Amino acid sequence: MPAERLSRSTAPRPGVGIVHLGLGAFFRAHGAIYVTEAMAASGGDWGIVGVSLKSPTMRDALKPQGCAYTAVELGPSGETAQTIEVIEDVLVAREDPEAVLDLMADPRIRIVTLTVTEKGYCHEPATGALNLAHPDIVHDIAEPLPVSAPGFLVRALQRRKKAGHRPFTVLTCDNLPENGRVVRGVVLALARAIDPGLADWIEREGRFPSTMVDRIVPATTDADIARVEQLTGRHDALPVLHEPFRQWVVEDNFVDGARPDLAAAGVELVEDVTPFEHMKLRMLNGTHSSLAYLGYLAGHETISETVADPAFAAYVKGLWRDEIIPALEAPPGVDLAAYADALFKRYANPAIRHRTWQIAMDGSQKLPQRILGTLATNLDAGRPSPGLCLAVAAWMRYVGGTDEKGEPIDVRDPLAARLKALCDATDDPDTRVRSLLAVEDVFPPALADRLAGPIIAAYRKLRAVGARGALLELTGV
Numbered sequence: 001m002p003a004e005r006l007s008r009s010t011a012p013r014p015g016v017g018i019v020h021l022g023l024g025a026f027f028r029a030h031g032a033i034y035v036t037e038a039m040a041a042s043g044g045d046w047g048i049v050g051v052s053l054k055s056p057t058m059r060d061a062l063k064p065q066g067c068a069y070t071a072v073e074l075g076p077s078g079e080t081a082q083t084i085e086v087i088e089d090v091l092v093a094r095e096d097p098e099a100v101l102d103l104m105a106d107p108r109i110r111i112v113t114l115t116v117t118e119k120g121y122c123h124e125p126a127t128g129a130l131n132l133a134h135p136d137i138v139h140d141i142a143e144p145l146p147v148s149a150p151g152f153l154v155r156a157l158q159r160r161k162k163a164g165h166r167p168f169t170v171l172t173c174d175n176l177p178e179n180g181r182v183v184r185g186v187v188l189a190l191a192r193a194i195d196p197g198l199a200d201w202i203e204r205e206g207r208f209p210s211t212m213v214d215r216i217v218p219a220t221t222d223a224d225i226a227r228v229e230q231l232t233g234r235h236d237a238l239p240v241l242h243e244p245f246r247q248w249v250v251e252d253n254f255v256d257g258a259r260p261d262l263a264a265a266g267v268e269l270v271e272d273v274t275p276f277e278h279m280k281l282r283m284l285n286g287t288h289s290s291l292a293y294l295g296y297l298a299g300h301e302t303i304s305e306t307v308a309d310p311a312f313a314a315y316v317k318g319l320w321r322d323e324i325i326p327a328l329e330a331p332p333g334v335d336l337a338a339y340a341d342a343l344f345k346r347y348a349n350p351a352i353r354h355r356t357w358q359i360a361m362d363g364s365q366k367l368p369q370r371i372l373g374t375l376a377t378n379l380d381a382g383r384p385s386p387g388l389c390l391a392v393a394a395w396m397r398y399v400g401g402t403d404e405k406g407e408p409i410d411v412r413d414p415l416a417a418r419l420k421a422l423c424d425a426t427d428d429p430d431t432r433v434r435s436l437l438a439v440e441d442v443f444p445p446a447l448a449d450r451l452a453g454p455i456i457a458a459y460r461k462l463r464a465v466g467a468r469g470a471l472l473e474l475t476g477v
């Protein structure tokens with residue numbers, strides 16, 4: 001007999017107060033759970049309406065189950081499931097942009113949270129500035145019904161200004177350095193292109209706190225759906241599976257101070273998130289991407305499989321110890337060596353099947369904040385970074401589109417076609433590396449010059465002995 005479908009309980013529902021743009025697995029396993037706990041502790045009308053910008057998949061999965069879903073925590077020694085009921089509705093912006101703007105302009109909405117991934121901000125990764133030539137931005141300047149995330153923010157703020165309402169707080173939860181500053185920058189640049197008076201108002205009245213978000217949440221697979229049904233006895237069309245660890249550090253800077261009682265749920269509210277963001281982006285995401293490219297090339301499917309390989313375990317520990325930690329300033333009260341030890345345990349959790357291919361996606365948008373910042377600091381300090389140079393070289397091999405066995409790689413990246421064309425244009429390793437380093441969206445030219453020598457050497461090494469061979473040589477394992 002097929003299992004009964006998950007449905008929503010009859011518990012009283014709060015009013016809505018948050019719109020979330022980019023409703024995916026991460027937010028449902030992170031921000032949504034924190035907001036649930038904040039309301040359980042201190043009340044408030046902070047129900048969430050999720051918005052998918054393009055795909056109807058999330059809406060079609062969640063609406064038939066009253067927008068409830070199962071969140072399963074995968075510990076090294078067991079799983080626990082809870083039903084989350086904080087999502088009140090799911091809208092699909094591409095189908096009905098008017099409905100989304102209408103809701104975002106509603107004064108009941110006081111916060112708009114975002115997880116639209118790095119590329120969703122339509123900025124130039126190397127500089128953080130809005131890309132005014134981006135086709136979605138060109139569209140959103142000309143048309144009142146937007147398609148991009150910055151477009152929805154600006155057009156909704158325009159409606160609020162016109163109606164005499166206060167702006168909402170824009171709370172980004174994407175892995176960008178100083179993410180509040182980046183989203184503020186793109187919103188102001190777009191608003192200025194539409195209506196300078198609107199830009200002035202947003203500049204004066206708007207709030208864009210920066211945040212550091214952390215929880216490992218792999219994409220849900222069909223096997224996960226079946227496993228959750230076995231665990232709970234109910235069918236959930238799109239559960240989320242996540243690790244036990246979670247962290248959210250938020251700048252306490254909200255319009256009129258209006259926010260859920262996040263501290264009651266364990267959120268760290270601080271004045272300056274920057275040191276936390278740098279630590280997380282460089283220590284976690286930087287090594288995640290390094291392991292993803294090198295691990296994928298070596299034939300490893302998941303991060304836990306990758307770090308179970310002694311060459312990779314030695315590699316990642318060496319990255320933290322010799323290349324990343326020396327280039328970082330620790331946030332107040334944090335011991336970076338202990339943070340690295342904890343990260344290693346999180347990566348090794350065999351219950352989390354986080355695919356190297358998933359993390360390898362969108363590398364052109366991720367490398368600057370994850371790896372290049374550390375490389376720049378080390379160059380200034382005269383400190384070599386052989387491990388991180390191997391990671392960048394592995395990305396270059398990866399975007400070439402062929403793995404070490406000669407099999408094609410399904411490269412997902414907004415610059416995929418351009419990067420592949422650059423690789424295909426020459427077989428000479430030096431020329432190939434130099435032409436990829438000349439992609440200014442990713443590599444600031446001054447840094448590219450200084451990186452050419454060590455990255456060409458790393459690229460040659462990867463070609464000669466493969467990813468695993470290069471790590472064996474590097475680590476001496």
Ligand code: CS2
Nearest residue numbers: 213214215216285288358359
């Ligand atoms: C990962 C992140 O997919 C990726 O690029 O590095 O999603 C990572 O799992 C999270 O940032 C962890 O907080």
